[in-house]
Amino acid sequence: MNKKVIIGLVLLIIGVMCALYGHSMENDKGYQFALALGHRGSPAPVIFMMGGVLMATTGLILILIGAFSSDGSTQPVVVVESQEERQERLHREAEQRRLREEELLRQRREKEQQEEEARKRRIEFWRRHRIHIISAIAAVVICIIAGCVVAHISNERSRLQAERERQEQYERQLQEKARRDEAQRQAREAERQRQLGAEEQARKEAIETKRRQAAATEAAKREIEERHKRGIYRVGEYYEVGDVRGVVFSTDETGQHGKILSVKQREDISWNLASDYYAGWSLPSQEEIKVIMANKTAINKTLKSAGHPIIEEKDYWLEDHWGSVVYYYDRYGGQIRNCSKTDVRSQPYEKHARWVRKY
Incomplete structure (x- = not known):
């Protein structure tokens, strides 16, 4: 272009x-x-x-x-070589190759000669100094072997010393462990002896306490029996004279007179039936039911120990009535309530009943 x-x-x-x-x-x-x-x-x-x-x-x-347009470039000139010139050129090239080969051969011979001379020098050096070389090598080998032996002996001594130290340390640890175990065993034995002593003391104290309680119970029982023989009772005690059985819920100052609650109880009974159900007994009054409920815990304890039904959380009939209106103790809130007497035989006018009497 x-x-x-x-x-x-x-x-x-x-x-x-x-x-x-x-x-x-x-x-x-x-x-x-x-x-x-x-x-x-x-x-x-x-x-x-x-x-x-x-x-x-x-x-x-x-x-x-x-x-x-033409770019003005020149065509290459072709040179024609004659036969004589060609032979001359080939002769020169052959001569150059021969000279190079002779130079390479000369260099190779010189190298071989140098190597042969070096080999001869080595042989001569070995022939003259072989005793010294062998002696030096032997000395070096002996020194190496001696050094290895010395190092082995030193290492063995160090190993044995370390082994003895480990053995001594292990024995000290065993002795220390034995002392600790013995101390712990003695401590456990002392603790066991202390516990045994404490248990024995507690057992003796428990036996003594039971004996005292039994003696106190027996004394209280005898005292109660003696009081009962004299006709003296306290609130919460079981009353049994002839066919009359109940629990005392109120006494006078002497304890010889008071009121008892029947051990019998009827459930879901009307007021008419309850008022005449138990001969010699009557339904409690409003004041009496309040006293009974105030001593409910002691009364129930005595009833339960004697195998009788306890006072339940139910409504109980009272002896109070006025015309066709009857009264009962309401378990909800402990209030005194009333209801009509005209339909006392049907629900919900059927309630629980217990009776009281004097002694």
Whole structure:
């Protein structure tokens, strides 16, 4: 590619770019808006387009001229070699190869001669100094062996010393462990003896306490029996004289007179039946039921120990009545309530009943 073609390509590219730029300026919205308002437009778009077309045309012409013109290059010259010159050249090349081979052969012979001389020198050196070399090698080997033996002996001594120290330490540990075990055994034995002594003491104290409690119970029982023989009772004690059995819930100051609660109890009974159910006994009054409920815990304890039904959390009939209205003890809140007597045989007018009497 010659210079004309290169310059033509550059001009063609620049011309096309200038023409495109002028065309884009002419189509710009601001430029079109100015022309629509009557303003005189700038000549720059036309200049760019005309100049671009001119430059592109010039570049195209230069490309065509350069493409069809001769580039002025020379053809290679073919040299014709004669027969004599060719033989002379071949002779020179053969002579050069022979000289190179002779040089290589000479160098190889010199190298072999040097190696042979070095081998002879080594043999001569060995012949003259072999005793010294063998002696030195033997001395070195002996020194190495001696060093190994000494190192082995030293290591063995160190190992034996460490083994003895470990054995002594192990024996000390065993002795220390034996002392600790013995101390712990003695401590456990002392603790066991102490516990046995404490248990024996506690057992003796328990036996003594039971004996005292039994004696106190027996004394209290005898005292109660003696009081009962004299007709003296206390609240919560079981009363049994002939066929009359009950639990004392109220006494006077002497204890010889008071009131007892029956051991019998009826469930779901009407007031009419309850009021005449138990001969010699009557339903409790309002004041009596309050005293009974105040001593309920002691009374229930005695009833339960004697195998009789206890006072339950139920409604209980009272002897109080006024006309067709009867009264009962309400378990909810411990209040005294009343109900109609006209329908006392049906639910919910059936309640529990216990009876009281004097002694």
